[in-house]
Amino acid sequence: MPVPVTHAPEVQTTAPLIEVFSSIQGEGSLLGRRQVFVRFSGCNLQCSYCDTPYAPRQECRVEKVPGSGTFTTWDNPVKLATLVAYVRSLMDERSSCQDSHHSFAITGGEPLLHAELLKQWFPCLQRLLPIQLETNGTLPDALRQVLPWLDWVVMDIKLESQTGEATPWEAHRAFLRLALQAQCCVKLVVGDSTPDSELHTAAELLVNTAPPYSSNLDVVLQPRTVNGSCSISGSKLLRQQDILSGYGLDVRVIPQTHCFMQLL
Numbered sequence: 001m002p003v004p005v006t007h008a009p010e011v012q013t014t015a016p017l018i019e020v021f022s023s024i025q026g027e028g029s030l031l032g033r034r035q036v037f038v039r040f041s042g043c044n045l046q047c048s049y050c051d052t053p054y055a056p057r058q059e060c061r062v063e064k065v066p067g068s069g070t071f072t073t074w075d076n077p078v079k080l081a082t083l084v085a086y087v088r089s090l091m092d093e094r095s096s097c098q099d100s101h102h103s104f105a106i107t108g109g110e111p112l113l114h115a116e117l118l119k120q121w122f123p124c125l126q127r128l129l130p131i132q133l134e135t136n137g138t139l140p141d142a143l144r145q146v147l148p149w150l151d152w153v154v155m156d157i158k159l160e161s162q163t164g165e166a167t168p169w170e171a172h173r174a175f176l177r178l179a180l181q182a183q184c185c186v187k188l189v190v191g192d193s194t195p196d197s198e199l200h201t202a203a204e205l206l207v208n209t210a211p212p213y214s215s216n217l218d219v220v221l222q223p224r225t226v227n228g229s230c231s232i233s234g235s236k237l238l239r240q241q242d243i244l245s246g247y248g249l250d251v252r253v254i255p256q257t258h259c260f261m262q263l264l
């Protein structure tokens, strides 16, 4: 009887990237850390405030010298080996014993749309730097596949008042349960039009999903940025923080800061 031919699973070595650069994290709980940003194309949501380029492109842009604003391009899809060589060159350029880079920021779009690929890339990337995943927090099955390689997960709770789309509460709940296996930061983008009721619902989800006094959960209120400025009155922001804190959550208010630093 003929023996069926089996093939080893193919290692996916190329990915559709938008941009790669070294910069300072401007949001969330790793604010101020130097990271290598790797932005993947594609997203499963259409938030009304989105200003992130995520549509697939023929070329990925790569900053030649960090902070210089000058770019070269790589053809898409990009090879893992090309990315690894770039990151090594960034790290080698640092003169002495201590490298400035803290971690990778794997971002999008929605990087978890590429979970099959990420689970093949992460073991290699993790040998260079620890990994932070930035995600809209809606694809729990995809997160499960890559969790073993993640040190930090920064997930959104997408509030309908800001995105214009119904909040996927159940997906966020399932996602958060898994994300808490890493160090998790939950980010809520808020605006002047955010009703208190949305924050109460978000707070209930958080306290009902995370174990009480979870040391691995950070909660960040991020005032929406419009034309480079915070779009929300100070009094409203303080009130929104009070609402979440009233549930026993440890809440920080952190606006997007990269726009003040003239950095990507």
Ligand code: SF4
Pocket (backbone or CB within 6 Å): 043, 044, 045, 046, 047, 049, 050, 051, 052, 054, 108, 109, 110, 136
């Ligand atoms: S999830 Fe992020 S990348 Fe996707 S549309 Fe919303 S803001 Fe843009």
